Amino acid sequence: MAIAARGPSTADVVRQHLQGRRIDYKGALFQAAILVALLLSLVILFVLISQVVRGGIEVFQERGFDFLRGRLTVVSASIAGVGQGIAGSLLLMAFVVLAAFPAGIGAAVYLQEYAPDTKLNRFVNVNIRNLAGVPSIVYGILGLVIFVQVLGPLTGGKTVMAGGLTLAVLVLPIVILTTMEALRAVPGSIREAGFGVGATRWEVIRSHVLPAAAPGILTGTVLSISRAIGETAPLLLVGATTGLLATGGSGFFESLRGGYTALPVIVYRWTSLPNEDFRALTSAAIIVLLLLTLSTNAIAIILRNRYERKW
């Protein structure tokens, strides 16, 4: 009795909260702050994109398809284009898909499904996480030593093959991590059910775990391609051409062991030119690069939506 007499009863408090006009200042403040955070990033994005589009749109209006086919040069703005850059970036992408995906997904399946939980394996795990955070220029140096110098006879030195393999190594940790994450999200009951009806580990992984994890794996790997497309620094080290690239008579397969360039490298080079005309071209090249990145991201989203499963 004495306790109840000291303050308002619980019922009173609840009633007050329901009917009273007490304003939740802290809550409102927090909501406003996060809204500002969101708007800020949207505004920055909008300013960036609108500037690039404003600067580059006229190039597309004037030159249109011609710009997409033009060659890399730092002299004649009227014939400069991103054709070789698009081709180079797509080739690099192909190398990433062919080299990093099988190796990365394989490593992830091993680490997640097979590897026993030993000290050594935990150490490996931590290191892969760290590798994902290593600056890309470091991978460039690695690529220069391994793919250009040591494996020079195979890759032909500073060629698109060396560049592609360097990018593949760069995204490998990301592929492994996202794949492991996707595998971990597959409920243990799925595996247990498989083992319960007498399936081997391989059968369970092949017909249950991998298909169930596929959307996550696909999303992660496709996103890692977008990362690879945007990289400049390592490519500069492993010999992406910045000035002029004429691939005279060589056919497609020979060109794999020839000089190359890539979209971000072109953007980087053109930015530092004094010629005013190249500013517009730079913006136009950025638009192309953005579209390429956005379309790979779109593929990631489509794949995820298509194969997504709810548990």
Place this chain on the structure above:
Amino acid sequence: MTVIRATGFRLLFVALALALIGSACADQSGAGDTGGGTAGGGGEGELAGQVVVSGSSTVEPISVAVGEKFIAQNPGVDVTVEGPGTSDGFELFCNGETDISDASRPIDEEEVQACEKNGIEFIELKVGIDGLSVITSVNNDQVECLDFHDIYALVGPESEGFESWSDANELAEKIGAGHAPYPDVPLVVTGPGEESGTYDSFAEIVLEDIAYEEQGIKEDDPVIRPDYQASANDNVIIEGVGGTDTSLGWVGFAFAEGATDTVKLLPIAEEGDDCVEPTPETIQSGEYPIARDLFVYVKKESASRPEVKAYVDLYLSEEGITSVNEVGYVELATEDLEESRQAWEAQETGTRESS
């Protein structure tokens, strides 16, 4: 549905795998490295093979411009031109990785030795001149001319920490700079970073003699103050200098000349009041004191390959050498160009520039 999708995927992977195998096989049979094609030899337009040019990013546009004219005539030749910098270029060149090395300064002692060690002989060809401009904002009416000692007082190693032009007065008086005292206005210095050839040239032409010989700065110590806005991008330098009324900076003549709406090109005297405005004429004649010669170095061994020979022939021809002008540098005086042509004709190896 799922069955169909799965098959689709399997097909995709099989296709990718086949593509990989296909490309791997083709790679084995692909052409070799540099120097693959010594074929051709017939009339123009039938040349094949590869010309690999690297080196100075300053000379890069000239080589690219010549390259464009070249591939228009010889569509069968692979030409790659890049510009990692003069020093990096010589490293590749003396390793035998490139046919031609662009340079914004003569090859130095160490580089000559590196080339000799690897048995690389080269033909040195002067192709153009690059004037360096000392610039300030167009709004700056307080400074009309500077001599080398003025520049030393304002951006030399002993000027570290000077935030106003007048901070340099004492130093300027001590070393006998021609245009002190300076106004008491903020001094904001913007220039190319250490990695740039423009940094090296500026230090060498303007500051090194004063620093090492007159001021007793230890040899090989930097001769430019460390506390300035450095950028590798010439446009950023121009913008930086244009952004502050009483700024000071230096940049290649081509860049400065194209931005006279934001920056003012200061007349320069080597000593005293003999101020010379940077113009194509004064740079060509050598009157304007801050100018550097631009070179290409051709590997002797490569020079015998028809595609490389044709490229250099074009470089030194009337049609090719106008590229120097087209990309914004200053053409050589007639006798200098003639000298380069003769050196090429005679395949004269070694450097004629003392460095």
